[in-house]
Amino acid sequence: MIINRxxxxxxxxxxxxxxxxxxxxxxxxxxxxxxxDLRSEFEDYPDFFISPDEKAQFDNSELLRTPExxxxxxxxxxxxxxxxxxxxxxxKQDIAxxxxxxxRFRKSIRVYEKIRLKPDDTEYPDKALLLKIPGRRKTxxxxxxxxxxxxxxxxxxxxxxxxxxxxxxGIDDGSAxxxxxxxxxxxxxxxRPPLLDLTDEMPRYIPAKTEVxxxxxxxxxxxxxxxxxxxxxEFREPIIHLAMCEEIKLDDRQAxxxxxxIKPYNVPLLFATDDTSDMSVREFLAYQFRKKILEExxxxxxxxxxxxxxxxxxxxxxxxxxxxxxxxxxxTEDGKLKDIxxxxxxxxxxxxxxxxxxxx
Amino acid sequence: MTPQQxxxxxxxxxxxxxxxxxxxxxxxxxxxDVVQDCYEKLWINVEEIEYGKAKAWLFTTANNGMIDxxxxxxxxxxxxxxxxxxxxxxxxxxxxxxxxxxxxxxxxWRSVILLRDYEGYSYxxxxxxxxxxxxxxxxxxxxxxxxxxxxxxxxxxxx
Numbered sequence: 001m002i003i004n005r006x007x008x009x010x011x012x013x014x015x016x017x018x019x020x021x022x023x024x025x026x027x028x029x030x031x032x033x034x035x036x037d038l039r040s041e042f043e044d045y046p047d048f049f050i051s052p053d054e055k056a057q058f059d060n061s062e063l064l065r066t067p068e069x070x071x072x073x074x075x076x077x078x079x080x081x082x083x084x085x086x087x088x089x090x091x092k093q094d095i096a097x098x099x100x101x102x103x104r105f106r107k108s109i110r111v112y113e114k115i116r117l118k119p120d121d122t123e124y125p126d127k128a129l130l131l132k133i134p135g136r137r138k139t140x141x142x143x144x145x146x147x148x149x150x151x152x153x154x155x156x157x158x159x160x161x162x163x164x165x166x167x168x169x170g171i172d173d174g175s176a177x178x179x180x181x182x183x184x185x186x187x188x189x190x191x192r193p194p195l196l197d198l199t200d201e202m203p204r205y206i207p208a209k210t211e212v213x214x215x216x217x218x219x220x221x222x223x224x225x226x227x228x229x230x231x232x233x234e235f236r237e238p239i240i241h242l243a244m245c246e247e248i249k250l251d252d253r254q255a256x257x258x259x260x261x262i263k264p265y266n267v268p269l270l271f272a273t274d275d276t277s278d279m280s281v282r283e284f285l286a287y288q289f290r291k292k293i294l295e296e297x298x299x300x301x302x303x304x305x306x307x308x309x310x311x312x313x314x315x316x317x318x319x320x321x322x323x324x325x326x327x328x329x330x331x332t333e334d335g336k337l338k339d340i341x342x343x344x345x346x347x348x349x350x351x352x353x354x355x356x357x358x359x360x
Numbered sequence: 361m362t363p364q365q366x367x368x369x370x371x372x373x374x375x376x377x378x379x380x381x382x383x384x385x386x387x388x389x390x391x392x393d394v395v396q397d398c399y400e401k402l403w404i405n406v407e408e409i410e411y412g413k414a415k416a417w418l419f420t421t422a423n424n425g426m427i428d429x430x431x432x433x434x435x436x437x438x439x440x441x442x443x444x445x446x447x448x449x450x451x452x453x454x455x456x457x458x459x460x461x462x463x464x465x466x467x468x469w470r471s472v473i474l475l476r477d478y479e480g481y482s483y484x485x486x487x488x489x490x491x492x493x494x495x496x497x498x499x500x501x502x503x504x505x506x507x508x509x510x511x512x513x514x515x516x517x518x519x
Contacts, residue, residue, distance in 0.1 A: 077502070084476075112505060117455070117478060119379055122378065130370045
């Protein structure tokens with residue numbers, strides 16, 4: 001910007017504000033030399049600066065705060081901050097000074113130093129179960145797949161045995177009838193009235209004095225000898241017939257199964273036992289599974305657990321393949337599942353049962 | 361993380377995680393389940409998680425699992441209600457009293473104070489574990505300390 005009579009005030013103002021460099025100052029002085037009438041204006045300019053009135057003072061004593069005027073909440077806030085190491089070094093020094101003069105700081109800091117939780121010696125009791133054997137992760141998937149397959153096989157096998165149970169020794173048609181001469185047997189069969197009327201929905205009374213009789217219970221058949229049949233005692237064993245019963249006690253569902261399976265001379269009366277007559281199908285299956293597959297002495301009727309099915313599967317695989325796997329369960333005093341351990345030649349692991357899901 | 365490092369994480373952190381969850385929930389069985397869940401999840405993700413981050417990851421997972429359980433139970437406790445008869449007991453074991461009072465804090469305060477005192481985590485680390493902002497963690501710790509102080513009662517008894 002070139003100095004002239006229209007803008008020389010800016011140059012003078014900048015000069016007194018210290019905004020001009022040496023060259024600009026020299027330019028300004030040359031301009032004033034060329035314009036002496038402006039020289040007095042330049043020299044009088046500092047007189048128009050206003051200086052602060054040093055006598056005017058505000059009484060701020062009411063605004064100043066002493067440590068005694070801090071509220072208890074403020075004291076506690078600073079105490080906590082000190083204990084949490086949230087203060088700067090300057091603030092820490094200030095608090096240290098306050099601590100000397102204000103007893104509230106001393107007490108508060110001491111309290112908050114004490115209100116710090118100290119961990120006790122609590123230990124996680126199942127730590128051993130969390131540890132992993134290297135390489136186990138991959139084999140676990142294979143193992144559980146195998147166990148699932150084994151369990152499926154076990155269930156199918158179990159159901160096969162339950163619903164296709166063979167008759168007790170002595171009432172099998174093949175062996176019994178074979179002891180009679182063919183003509184006699186044919187005659188016997190033709191003269192026999194039907195054992196059950198299969199055209200009805202429910203089995204009815206078996207006519208009395210039929211020669212082939214029905215056992216009241218498979219487990220305790222009463223064996224009698226029918227003297228009316230002529231035997232060849234030298235070559236043939238006596239024909240054995242089961243005791244006659246007046247009525248077969250079955251509910252609708254049991255009757256349905258019975259009607260599907262029943263054959264003349266070979267009546268599987270599995271359902272007619274006193275132990276299972278009042279059970280639902282689910283209870284019956286659970287009971288028979290435990291009794292026949294797991295071979296428990298006192299089988300319960302409660303719902304089957306996953307580990308029971310797995311156990312049956314493992315037993316089935318052992319018998320089929322000759323392996324030596326074993327699934328053991330630990331139970332609490334009240335009979336609840338506590339833990340499961342699996343052992344085999346390749347792998348071994350333990351699993352703790354969850355308290356919230358004891359059924360695994 | 362290798363299986364060996366996983367096992368090391370079990371040895372080093374399972375007690376801490378369990379203690380944190382147990383003090384927060386107050387139920388041994390549920391706490392054991394939460395810890396077991398944490399390590400099952402860690403094992404599932406063992407290849408993705410670095411060992412150096414396992415501790416924070418476990419605490420985060422434990423905290424989340426714990427919150428899920430507590431939410432299901434709808435366990436809400438009044439903040440300022442002190443334990444019964446707390447003031448009638450002798451202050452023979454301050455730590456025991458503090459733990460009694462701790463159970464009366466709300467879940468957020470209890471978690472941050474446990475992580476701060478037990479594990480010595482910074483505000484930022486606690487924030488990462490609990491999902492709170494650093495400022496919120498700081499506020500919660502301050503409020504929890506003052507609540508504990510209020511529950512315990514007379515300052516002179518402690519001093």
